[in-house]
Amino acid sequence: MKHYLYIEMDNCVGCRSCLAACTQCGGHDERNRNYVLDVNPFVDRQTIPLMCLHCIDPACARSCPAQAIQVTKEGAVLSALTEKCVGCQNCTIACPYGIPKFDRAQNLMYKCDLCYDRTKEGIPPMCASVCPTNTLQWLTEEEWKTKEQRHAIGQWSASRSPESPLEGETNVKISLPGILQGIQKLY
Amino acid sequence: MIVAVMMAGISQGSDKAAAIARGSVYGMTGCAACVVTALAVLRATGSWWFSLLLGLAVWFASGFALQAARSIAGCPLQDVRRASRERSRFRVTLITAGPPGVVVYYLQKRWKRGAVNMNRAFASRWARNVFAAVCALAALMYIGSRFFTHLDLALYGYMVGTVVFIGGFFYRFMAWAERPPTRILLRKGIRLIFRRSTPAVAADHLVVHRFIWNRGWYRWLQHILLGWGCILSAFVTFPLVFGWMYFTMADNGTYTVVGFGIDLLRVPADGWIAFLFYNALNITAFMVIGGVCMALYRRIRHKQALAEQSFAYDFLPLYLLLFISVTGLLLTFSNIFLHGFGHPVMSLVHQWAVILTLLYLPFGKLAHIPMRPLSVLARNYRDHYGQAEPKACKVCGTEFVSAEQSRDVVDVLKQNRLEFKTEEGAHLAELCLPCRRKYRMSRFTGIPTHQIRAKEANQDAKG
Structure with a gap:
């Protein structure tokens, strides 16, 4: 069954559990691959997690001269293949969200692979499985459809078409924070 | 030819198809000229390599001559005046400088028009590159094997396999080099190849694999065994196949190693250097088997490998290398313990395994071997422009x-x-x-x- 990682941005309390859990994923070598960012650091404590959004047409893979970034049939954009990555770092420059990390010593790019060892079996990725506030959710297609319909009712919709906060269609779905925009969300 | 013309006509229009048809006609006419010349020269001189060489030269020259003749005959009407002037210049050249002068005259003229463009002589850039590579290989074989006198015909299957491999290799890598990011990095990286840091970076990336060491000693050891096992095997096998290296025994008990027709060194036949020469492929076979076993073990333990691996991409190359190493060792086993029993069959099995792996190389995981030098270009590209x-x-x-x-x-x-x-x-x-x-x-x-x-x-x- 197709699953989606879904980010309910309002819920994030900045505990960094997702970062810590990321380090424990198989093959991540104890290094995290996602980010938790302060939205307005000198004013309030609101944070939002940012991870690879697994674009349908990934700029990182398009810019890779060695075809090292593979997209799985589930839509996960994998970390660079170790034997192919030549260390040019085109992907880090191409990614519109600034996600890929680069290890100079290993001459290797590494990025969120949606915990492919887990998600290809339908198990939620590490970040979603530990998130205490349900900011990161692992939804089935139906659950996502229901969320999307609810979004269409109010103006806090995650994907306002002409004004999309993303740079293209992605496999990770998001829901924008309403409070920060002065809108009350009903959940 | 008909199929080629039809395919070109369907995909690229009638102009391209016509060009290919013309090219085929020139080529086939040249082929007939080649056969006639080779037969005549063989009958006259009795030297097969000279007749073959002359035949090939005639093939090439007559193909070009036909093309040149057609382009003169088919010049448009408004150029008739200029053409007649050209014709008088042609006659003067012919009288004063003879046939070599005419050749130079034509090359000069075509060069000025921008028509001496090797792209036009072939149906595609792929065909041109493969042709050039095979010609270069043939020339190197001719020189390296002392004019074809020291070819080991027991290895001719590998020779044919290599030529087919070159076709597949260029197919895969020209398609790869066409991708926009690859094209940019290749073009700019090659321009920077003479940077002072290139030898150090190349040694670091391609010889000692320090970046793999930084990923863990296990992966490094596995890769050193696998990689250098394969590379050393290739260094031993290919020079033998192409006649670039062979052994002679002038004095009893002392081997002379001949490389590219030059006597490189003399070694006692029972000395330790000779021992290494005899057993080079046995040693590399053990290296490869060790590396493959380590890699297979890692593939059943490592979480990320377990998640991402597939049979065709990750396991097949390992099994192929294992099969080659084991069949190679069985040849030695048959020699030492079985008095050569089963050697002819096993050597064919081994040969086919090597050739199939070679053909498969550009299309699977092993393609990273020829791709890897790009990392040196990438480092140069980043360093150079970063400073600039x-x-x-x-x-x-x-x-x-x-x-x-x-x-x-x-x-x-x-x-x-x-x-x-x-x-x-x-x-x-x-x-x-x-x-x-x-x-x-x-x-x-x-x-x-x-x-x-x-x-x-x-x-x-x-x-």
Whole structure:
């Protein structure tokens, strides 16, 4: 069954559990691959997690001269293949969200692979499985459809078409924070 | 020819098809000339290699001559005057300088017109490159084997296999080099190949694999065994196949190693250097078997490998290398313990395994062997342009990459119909990575996070 990682941005309390859990994923070598960012650091404590959004047409893979970034049939954009990555770092420059990390010593790019060892079996990725506030959710297609319909009712919709906060269609779905925009969300 | 013309006609129109048809006619006429010449010269001189060489030369020359003749005959009417003037110049050259002068005259003329373009002589760039590579190989074989006098015909299957491999290799790698990012990196990287740091980087990346050491000693050892086992085997096998290296015994008990027709060194036949020569492929076979076993063990233990691996991509090359090593060792086993029993069959099995692996090489995981030198080019490209003109982030001013690479990535993305503009009008590839992430926050919330001078905090939470 197709699953989606879904980010309910309002819920994030900045505990960094997702970062810590990321380090424990198989093959991540104890290094995290996602980010938790302060939205307005000198004013309030609101944070939002940012991870690879697994674009349908990934700029990182398009810019890779060695075809090292593979997209799985589930839509996960994998970390660079170790034997192919030549260390040019085109992907880090191409990614519109600034996600890929680069290890100079290993001459290797590494990025969120949606915990492919887990998600290809339908198990939620590490970040979603530990998130205490349900900011990161692992939804089935139906659950996502229901969320999307609810979004269409109010103006806090995650994907306002002409004004999309993303740079293209992605496999990770998001829901924008309403409070920060002065809108009350009903959940 | 008919199939080629039809295919070209369908995919690229009648002009291209006509060009291919003409080229085929020239080629086949040249082929007939080649056969006639070779037969005549063979009958006259009795030297098969000379007749073959002359035949090939006639093939090539007559093909070009026909093309040249047609282009003169078919010149448009308005050029008749100029053509007649040219014709008188041609006659003068013929009388004064003879046939060699005519050849030079034609080359000069065509060069000026820009018509001496090897791309036009072949149906495709692929055909041209394969032809050039095979010709270069044949020339090297001719020189290296002392004019074809020291070819080991027991290895001719490998020779044919290599020629077919060259076809597949160029097919795969020319397609790869056509991708926009690859094309840019190859072109600019090759231009920078003579940087002072190139030998050090190449040794670091391609010889000692320090970047793999940094990924863990197990992977490094596995790769050194596998990689150098294969490379050393190739260094032993290919010179033997092409006649570039062979052994002679002038004095009883002493081997002379001949490389490219030059006596390189004399070694006692029962000495330790000779022992290494006899057993080179046995040693590399054990290296490869060790590496394959380590790799297979890692593949059944490592979580990420377990998740991402597939039989065709990850296991097949390992099994092929294992099969080659084992069948190779069985040849030695048959020699030492079985008095050569089963040797003829096993040597054919081994040969087929090697040839199939060679043919498969450009299309699977093993393609990273010829691809890997790109990492040296990439390092040069980053270092050179990084020093020449660093790129300052459009938001915070931090230098994070070279201006050249930032521009190149923007170009490549544009070719893929991807253009990421910020509200301020900059391309996202002009922002440093932290600013790009903070810019996304601003898109999510409307608060200009990227304009706030605060570092990303607490990003290194450990599990």
